[in-house]
Amino acid sequence: MAAVEGEPDAFDAIVMAETRFHGEGYQDGYAEGVHAGVMEGRQYGVQQGASIGSEVGTYLGFAVMWQQLLRKTSGEKYSKKIKVLEQLIEMIQNFPLEDPVYDKLQDDLEKIRGRFKQVCSLLHIPSDLRLGSERISFSF
Amino acid sequence: MSWLQSAVSQCNEDVFDENADEMDIAQKEWKSAMEKRVKEGYREGIEAGKVLTLQQGFNQGYKEAVKVMFEYGQLKGTISALLSWCHQNKHSPAMLSEMTDLLNQLRKYEEYVLKNLNCVNPQPHVGDLLDTLNDMDLAHECIPVEQHNGTCAEFSTNCCRDNGTDSFQGECCGRTEGHKASERATLSRLKERTASMMEQLGLSPDILEHT
Numbered sequence: 001m002a003a004v005e006g007e008p009d010a011f012d013a014i015v016m017a018e019t020r021f022h023g024e025g026y027q028d029g030y031a032e033g034v035h036a037g038v039m040e041g042r043q044y045g046v047q048q049g050a051s052i053g054s055e056v057g058t059y060l061g062f063a064v065m066w067q068q069l070l071r072k073t074s075g076e077k078y079s080k081k082i083k084v085l086e087q088l089i090e091m092i093q094n095f096p097l098e099d100p101v102y103d104k105l106q107d108d109l110e111k112i113r114g115r116f117k118q119v120c121s122l123l124h125i126p127s128d129l130r131l132g133s134e135r136i137s138f139s140f
Numbered sequence: 141m142s143w144l145q146s147a148v149s150q151c152n153e154d155v156f157d158e159n160a161d162e163m164d165i166a167q168k169e170w171k172s173a174m175e176k177r178v179k180e181g182y183r184e185g186i187e188a189g190k191v192l193t194l195q196q197g198f199n200q201g202y203k204e205a206v207k208v209m210f211e212y213g214q215l216k217g218t219i220s221a222l223l224s225w226c227h228q229n230k231h232s233p234a235m236l237s238e239m240t241d242l243l244n245q246l247r248k249y250e251e252y253v254l255k256n257l258n259c260v261n262p263q264p265h266v267g268d269l270l271d272t273l274n275d276m277d278l279a280h281e282c283i284p285v286e287q288h289n290g291t292c293a294e295f296s297t298n299c300c301r302d303n304g305t306d307s308f309q310g311e312c313c314g315r316t317e318g319h320k321a322s323e324r325a326t327l328s329r330l331k332e333r334t335a336s337m338m339e340q341l342g343l344s345p346d347i348l349e350h351t
Contacts, residue, residue, distance in 0.1 A: 021174045025181025026188075033189020040190070041197025046257045048198075049205030054250065057213020058220065064347050065221035072343065097210060100202035101195075125224045 045100060052109070056092055059116045063088045066123060081122050088115045205257050211327065212250045218348065219243050219334055222341070235337070242333055249326055256319050 067085045074082075091112050096102045223239045335345035 017174060018177050021177040022181035025178035025183075026185035027181075029182035029185025029187075030189040031185075032182075033186035033191075034193050035189070036186065037190035037193030038197035038200070041194040041199075042201035043197075043258060045198035045201025045203075046205040046254070047201075049202035049207075050209040050254050050257065053206035053209035054213040054216070057210035058217035059213075060210075061214035061217025061219075062221045063217070064214075065218045066225070068343060068347060069221065069225050097206055098203055100199040100206075123224070124228070 049100070052105075053097065056095060056097060056109075056112065059088065059112060060092045062116075063092070063119065066119070081119075084115070084119055084122055088112070088119055091115060201257070205254070208253060208257065208323075209250065212246065212253065215327070215331060215334060215348075216243065216246055216250070219246065222334075222337065226341075231341075235340070238337060242330065242337075246330055249323075249330070253323055256323075 063085045067082060067089070070082055070085070091108075095108055095112065099105075102108075219239055219242055223236065223243070226236055226239065331348050335348050338345045338348075
């Protein structure tokens with residue numbers, strides 16, 4: 001009888017030991033994962049944020065400066081140019097730059113890029129001079 | 141399943157000496173089976189933990205980087221606009237090369253700031269900061285020696301302040317207050333140079349204040 005009663009206990013012990021060891025591993029892994037997730041996520045976030053921030057900021061600085069240059073030197077004949085510059089500036093100001101989970105980010109960004117190209121062609125700026133002879137890109 | 145027998149006999153404590161060798165093997169198998177369980181648990185735990193914080197880390201990194209780099213981008217765009225305008229209006233080569241130089245310095249510094257933002261990388265050292273500034277020939281302009289010493293002290297205090305167990309910020313100290321201060325100083329310096337160029341062109345440098 002003793003053997004028969006002993007067996008379930010032994011199986012229980014094995015199952016419990018397996019669960020316990022698994023659980024111990026899980027806990028260690030979880031703590032590590034929580035930490036690694038922040039680090040890994042942050043790295044992607046920094047890449048993405050830096051790339052978008054720099055690109056959009058460049059368009060804004062460029063547009064605002066050209067607006068001032070045209071106003072200073074121009075009369076009526078620049079009104080079309082000024083209008084398109086204003087549109088670009090407005091698009092950037094309405095862009096939720098600091099929202100990391102904005103769902104239309106790519107769409108909006110494409111529209112801003114399109115408007116920037118339009119601005120450059122209106123102002124007769126060759127592509128190699130648009131952003132100081134260098135396309136904005138980050139290599140990681 | 142000999143590790144199972146081993147477990148059973150451990151419970152019953154009726155081990156005969158002549159079985160010792162066999163038991164050794166069984167115990168080893170038991171040990172390796174349990175180590176396997178620990179590893180399995182560890183792997184599952186890592187995945188579960190990561191899922192919880194990946195987005196949080198992403199958001200945190202994104203917000204910080206987008207703000208900082210937007211400001212550099214604005215200045216870069218401003219100078220690029222001036223450069224294209226000066227090209228069109230046939231300004232002096234000296235002015236053009238001054239602008240190109242400014243853009244190059246800005247780009248170099250932008251890369252450096254980006255490196256600091258990536259706190260996963262090893263902690264940037266004050267020496268690296270100075271090397272970069274020396275390369276750029278900016279050190280004399282933006283980091284006076286006494287300020288540099290202050291930066292050193294800030295480095296060590298800031299990096300250890302947040303080492304609490306409940307905080308993920310502990311190792312996230314790639315970009316300290318010391319870095320930020322020197323970054324601001326360099327950015328101001330670059331803005332001042334841009335402003336002085338704008339004044340030479342008869343432009344109001346007011347727009348730089350909003351960047």
